[in-house]
Amino acid sequence: MAQEEQSSRSIYTDIDDAGSDEEINKWQRTFRLWRETLKEHWGLLTDELSVKLSMLVVAGFMLIAIFAPFIATHQPLQRQYQGEAGIIIEDWVEPSLLGADTEYLLGTTAEGFDIFSQLIYGTRAALLVGLVAAIFTAGIGTLVGLVAGYYGGKVDDALMRIVDFLYGMPLLPTVIVLVAVLGPDLWNIILALIVLQWRSTARVIRSQSLSLRERPFVKAAEVAGAGDWHIISRHLAPNVLPMTFLYGSFGIAWAILAEAGISFIGLGDPNTVSWGTMLQASRAYSALSFGAWWWFVPPGICIGLLVISGFLIGRGYEEITNPKLQ
Incomplete structure (x- = not known):
């Protein structure tokens, strides 16, 4: 009796293990399909000279952001002083609006901050806003578009009403209002951009999903008994990835531009150096009037x-997904 019970338990264990292995294999096949799709489009994308140069520029800025502490010559928000040796630091004079020299490669601000160091550290803020906002907006927009396009009906109507409501709000003014309410913080700027930017991606992906769900390979999967998530992840998602990447690359550019604009009008994070806060400070201290172009x-x-x-990379990818633009 004990042997029969042990044998029965062993059979069920083997069935569970087989089911787990099958589930793992499904995920592996799904990710392999996604990877092959991206690899194919990556090869086509890098054939364009303008795209190659743009990618080199972005890669260069990413390296600067990573190694900023080693590249910058001073702390970005630490005032620099000049004076004779032996004089206590309180009596030293801030090197205000100095031009470029061996000590300050791009000169200093009116407050004595090193501009070169601020420029280097500002790369971090720009890429953080651009990449995080673009990843989340592209991801949310793709997921909403896939669900709306595949299920249709009331699900589609509900999700698209949300998208239509967000489309009634102009991007930059609404982001400015949200940041003003939430507070001048870099993460609040990112959050405000995510709330509004996913709408465009969702609408485009939804249109593609409506067309794809009527294709024979999707109908064949439904007849074979495939679940909704299986069809969305294995058959729909790989076919809409090009548009996700396209809107993600445009999203990076728009997010960086939006952060610079928001910071320029004084709603940037005062504790974080960004290119937008640098422009805002130069305007506040009338750098143009003093001829401090640096x-x-x-x-x-x-x-x-x-x-x-960012726009050139997006444009190059758009020509791949839509050959009529070539």
């Missing part, structure tokens, strides 16, 4: 380079 030109150039690179 204060506002470098962050403006960096914003332009990173935003244009």
Whole structure:
């Protein structure tokens, strides 16, 4: 009797293990399919010279952000002083609005901050806002679009009404209001951007999903008894990944530009150095009137380079997903 019970338990254990292995294999096949789709489009994307150069620019800024403590010559929010040796530091004079020299590679601000160090550390803020906002907006938009497009009916109506409501709000003014209410913090800016930016991705992915769910391979999966999540993850998601990446690359550029604009009007995080806060400070101290171009030109150039690179990468990918644009 004991042997029969042990044998029965062994059979059920083997069945459970087989089910677990099958589930693991399904996930492995799903991720392999996603990886192959991305690999194929990556090869097509890197054929464009403008895209290659843009990727090099973005990679360069990422390396600067990672190694900022080693590249910067001073702390970004530490005042620098000049004076004769032996004089106590309280009597030293802040090197206000100094031009570039061997000590301060891009000069100093009116408060004695080293501009080069602020520029280097500002890269971190720009990429943090751009990447985090883009990842979340692309992810949320893709998930909402897939669910709305696949299920249709009341689910689609409910989700699209939310999207329509958000489309009635202009992006930048609404983000400014949200940041003003939540407080001038970098994460509040990211949160405000996420709340509004996913709407465009959701609408496009939903349109694609409506078309894909009528394709023969989806109908065949339904007849074979595949579950909803299996169909969405294995058959719909890999086919909409190109549009997810496209809107993600545009989202990075828009987020960086939005953060710079919000910081420029004085709603940036006062405890974090960003290119937008640098421009705001230069405006507040009338750097243009004093001819201190070294204060506002470098962050403006960096914003332009990173935003244009993001748009060029997105544009290159758009030509892959829509050959008519070539």
